[in-house]
Amino acid sequence: MTKSAAKNPTPPDLYLFLQMANIFAINRCSSSVYQRFIVQFNSTQRFSSLSSHVSKSRFIKLNNLRRNCSLSSDAAAPFIVADDEKYGNKQVISITPRLYDYILANAREPPVLRQLREETANMRGSQMQVSPDQAQLLAMLVQILGAARCIELGVYTGYSSLAIALALPESGCLVACERDAKSLEVAKRYYELAGVSHKVSVKHGLAADVLKSMISNGETCSYDFAFVDAEKRMNQKYFELLLQLVRVGGVIVIDNVLWHGKVADPLVNDAKTVSIRNFNRNLMADDRVSISLVPIGDGMTICRKR
Numbered sequence: 001m002t003k004s005a006a007k008n009p010t011p012p013d014l015y016l017f018l019q020m021a022n023i024f025a026i027n028r029c030s031s032s033v034y035q036r037f038i039v040q041f042n043s044t045q046r047f048s049s050l051s052s053h054v055s056k057s058r059f060i061k062l063n064n065l066r067r068n069c070s071l072s073s074d075a076a077a078p079f080i081v082a083d084d085e086k087y088g089n090k091q092v093i094s095i096t097p098r099l100y101d102y103i104l105a106n107a108r109e110p111p112v113l114r115q116l117r118e119e120t121a122n123m124r125g126s127q128m129q130v131s132p133d134q135a136q137l138l139a140m141l142v143q144i145l146g147a148a149r150c151i152e153l154g155v156y157t158g159y160s161s162l163a164i165a166l167a168l169p170e171s172g173c174l175v176a177c178e179r180d181a182k183s184l185e186v187a188k189r190y191y192e193l194a195g196v197s198h199k200v201s202v203k204h205g206l207a208a209d210v211l212k213s214m215i216s217n218g219e220t221c222s223y224d225f226a227f228v229d230a231e232k233r234m235n236q237k238y239f240e241l242l243l244q245l246v247r248v249g250g251v252i253v254i255d256n257v258l259w260h261g262k263v264a265d266p267l268v269n270d271a272k273t274v275s276i277r278n279f280n281r282n283l284m285a286d287d288r289v290s291i292s293l294v295p296i297g298d299g300m301t302i303c304r305k306r
């Protein structure tokens with residue numbers, strides 16, 4: 001116990017607050033999660049004087065009391081879990097806005113992707129787009145695999161599919177599946193602009209139906225890479241169909257597996273969150289694939305078919 005903690009012993013409510021705060025802080029310290037936590041804590045009415053006015057910097061400082069953290073006085077500094085046996089004394093950092101700016105400044109984004117991102121920024125649903133660092137990871141996976149045949153479920157205006165298409169060889173192909181015709185028009189325009197439309201086979205329809213028809217067409221085990229970013233409650237179904245379409249050694253990447261941190265929050269039990277949580281749990285036990293959950297963007301799990 002530190003000297004100051006000994007002088008001012010932590011009241012039980014504050015201790016509870018700090019324990020809960022720690023749970024959130026080891027996830028991404030996004031302001032939305034943080035704000036929700038404050039709202040939930042407020043609703044208990046047991047600590048309103050603290051919770052209604054606590055600032056993000058205060059939150060981190062409070063947290064700091066309970067852990068041995070390395071933290072600069074700047075509230076924008078990342079939260080670092082250190083010297084904690086629960087985490088094997090590893091350093092695990094959260095992504096603050098300042099650190100995220102740095103990550104984005106170190107992500108390479110082709111000018112045509114940037115143009116698409118900027119055009120989409122004013123459109124409804126633009127927050128659904130993968131981030132430039134995620135797109136860079138997808139392109140990297142395609143290149144490492146030497147992938148020639150890819151599938152994407154959930155195109156929206158085409159940001160992630162364009163990143164994949166740009167990484168494919170000239171003879172490569174991407175089956176890009178989307179149910180919304182309007183956003184597909186934007187995607188098609190950018191495939192043209194980027195000179196990759198010959199690589200992209202656009203499928204306007206429901207993802208599961210498109211996958212089933214590909215299986216019926218005898219395309220099983222003929223794809224190298226798939227990216228899943230469509231209806232979240234359908235992830236398990238998509239995964240089962242994609243396992244048939246992807247070859248051994250091929251890769252399936254699923255987006256939004258952290259679902260803004262809600263999967264780790266036992267108080268959140270809406271249908272989408274429960275579905276993603278169950279999907280993640282099933283994947284853990286699925287020995288048909290090797291897996292790696294990467295905390296990039298909203299969380300992506302990379303699965304390699306065994």
Ligand SMILES: C[S@@+](CC[C@H](N)C(=O)[O-])C[C@H]1O[C@@H](n2cnc3c(N)ncnc32)[C@H](O)[C@@H]1O
Pocket residue numbers: 128129130153154155156157158159160161177178179180183205206207208229230231
């Ligand atoms: C998260 S967004 C995709 C974002 C895209 N990957 C990008 O980076 O720009 C999800 C998209 O999936 C589409 N979608 C949702 N359910 C679908 C389904 N059952 N079949 C096909 N597309 C679907 C939505 O219309 C939406 O455009």
